[in-house]
Amino acid sequence: MTDLRDQFARLLxxxxxxxxxxxxxxxxxxxxxxxxxxxxxxxxxxxxxxxxAAVAVPVMTLGGHDDSVSLGARxxxxxxxxxxxxxxxxxxxxxxxxxxxxxxxxxxxxVGAEPTVKTIHGGAHAHRVVMEVCSPGTTAGAxxxxxxxxxxxxxxxxxxxxxxxxxxxxxxxxxxKRVNGFGLTITYTRAFAQESSKLDSGHPSxxxxxxxxRESNGSGDIGVQVTHEVTQQVPFTGECTAADNCTETTLxxxxxxxxxxxxxxxxDVVLTAEVHRPDGVVVQxxxxxxxxxxxxxxxxxxxxxxxxxxxxxxxxxxxxTF
Amino acid sequence: xxxxxxxxxxxxxxxxxxALRRSAYLLCGDWHRADDLVQTTLVKLYVAWxxxxxxxxPDAYVQRILxxxxxxxxxxxxxxxxxVEFVDLDAAAERPADDMLDLRSALTRLPRRQRATLLLRFxxxxxxxxxxxxxxxxxxxxxxxxxxxxxTLRDLLGDPALLMEESS
Numbered sequence: 001m002t003d004l005r006d007q008f009a010r011l012l013x014x015x016x017x018x019x020x021x022x023x024x025x026x027x028x029x030x031x032x033x034x035x036x037x038x039x040x041x042x043x044x045x046x047x048x049x050x051x052x053a054a055v056a057v058p059v060m061t062l063g064g065h066d067d068s069v070s071l072g073a074r075x076x077x078x079x080x081x082x083x084x085x086x087x088x089x090x091x092x093x094x095x096x097x098x099x100x101x102x103x104x105x106x107x108x109x110x111v112g113a114e115p116t117v118k119t120i121h122g123g124a125h126a127h128r129v130v131m132e133v134c135s136p137g138t139t140a141g142a143x144x145x146x147x148x149x150x151x152x153x154x155x156x157x158x159x160x161x162x163x164x165x166x167x168x169x170x171x172x173x174x175x176x177k178r179v180n181g182f183g184l185t186i187t188y189t190r191a192f193a194q195e196s197s198k199l200d201s202g203h204p205s206x207x208x209x210x211x212x213x214r215e216s217n218g219s220g221d222i223g224v225q226v227t228h229e230v231t232q233q234v235p236f237t238g239e240c241t242a243a244d245n246c247t248e249t250t251l252x253x254x255x256x257x258x259x260x261x262x263x264x265x266x267x268d269v270v271l272t273a274e275v276h277r278p279d280g281v282v283v284q285x286x287x288x289x290x291x292x293x294x295x296x297x298x299x300x301x302x303x304x305x306x307x308x309x310x311x312x313x314x315x316x317x318x319x320x321t322f
Numbered sequence: 323x324x325x326x327x328x329x330x331x332x333x334x335x336x337x338x339x340x341a342l343r344r345s346a347y348l349l350c351g352d353w354h355r356a357d358d359l360v361q362t363t364l365v366k367l368y369v370a371w372x373x374x375x376x377x378x379x380p381d382a383y384v385q386r387i388l389x390x391x392x393x394x395x396x397x398x399x400x401x402x403x404x405x406v407e408f409v410d411l412d413a414a415a416e417r418p419a420d421d422m423l424d425l426r427s428a429l430t431r432l433p434r435r436q437r438a439t440l441l442l443r444f445x446x447x448x449x450x451x452x453x454x455x456x457x458x459x460x461x462x463x464x465x466x467x468x469x470x471x472x473x474t475l476r477d478l479l480g481d482p483a484l485l486m487e488e489s490s
């Protein structure tokens with residue numbers, strides 16, 4: 001009888017030297033912990049860490065207004081025709097990426113046409129910049145103080161009441177509806193499902209599904225993953241680096257939006273928009289200019305199915321929850 | 323995290339990293355991706371370290387993270403294996419003389435969960451129950467996945483004696 005373990009071991013005979021730097025692991029872990037703490041922080045609570053070159057710590061900028069937002073309840077999105085409420089946003093990323101994020105905020109009508117912009121960290125020639133963008137009538141930096149930062153708050157619990165199969169079905173139907181709403185034709189659907197194992201609590205660690213769509217030039221793919229901070233399955237917990245064209249924006253309700261773009265070779269481009277909500281839910285919307293479904297290799301690349309703004313809108317859709 | 327906790331994490335990570343790296347390689351078949359997987363795994367472990375320490379030895383926990391990270395790569399297209407890079411199935415008829423290359427290419431043809439099941443059962447010596455816990459599935463699923471994976475490997479390798487599965 002052939003021992004499979006011995007055969008496995010033979011595959012490892014030419015193991016190259018490991019490149020690991022334990023300090024890098026620890027530094028990444030510290031950043032991930034800070035992000036977890038910051039994302040679940042309630043309004044008025046500043047993150048535990050200072051602004052570093054890599055990650056901007058979200059500063060919740062509520063207060064001073066009657067329409068205060070409670071934990072887990074997001075305000076309705078502002079349309080371009082609705083006067084924006086006085087809010088501040090923190091935007092971080094490369095200078096170019098942050099500029100794009102700023103323009104996106106203006107286009108969304110959230111900060112008005114002439115927001116107040118204050119550079120908190122970095123500058124035009126810096127590797128990374130952090131800006132506070134406030135709608136008119138809001139004083140930048142004036143809303144973050146007064147919080148007790150001595151004890152990081154515990155993360156919101158991971159709760160749901162519906163059957164996981166029902167949740168998966170609802171999420172799948174909603175994704176199809178949204179994609180159709182963007183005027184795209186779906187050619188293949190991978191239904192939403194719990195793709196990984198369950199947590200000790202019995203909750204699925206995440207749900208995800210995706211659709212292939214027909215583009216004018218070929219095909220593309222759009223996928224959404226819904227998970228929770230406590231699952232350790234959060235997709236974008238690593239560094240927000242310039243290599244991934246990562247940008248980060250903190251919304252007034254405490255949600256953190258990250259976007260990224262990766263050139264995956266051979267003309268493959270992947271765009272990602274990820275939203276970490278105050279209630280612990282994390283939604284990642286991702287699109288590529290190439291398909292994944294059956295016969296994918298025989299289909300040509302299309303354009304990016306959605307603009308980055310549309311992808312962010314998809315990730316911010318509150319229907320993507322448990 | 324306290325300095326003592328961080329010190330314990332560093333000691334654990336340095337001690338277990340080589341084994342984790344080998345397991346990661348057997349899962350994904352590429353040393354660079356294996357390094358990425360281990361990096362991601364250890365960062366996730368760091369985040370949960372305080373809680374993990376209170377729950378007993380973290381070895382099983384970190385192996386579970388590793389496998390889940392590997393399975394989780396499905397949702398990251400830029401990490402996903404491209405079908406065009408798979409070895410042509412028809413080429414299996416002409417087995418290369420090198421058995422190691424043969425096993426490596428055969429493993430790439432297994433679905434991810436079957437590959438992970440084989441690794442947990444036969445490389446990490448986990449029981450069926452432990453494997454089911456790590457993969458978040460039933461013990462019956464582990465047995466069926468193992469049987470299918472071994473059948474496929476036997477066919478691809480032309481080795482009918484390859485590790486006959488236990489009947490339990």
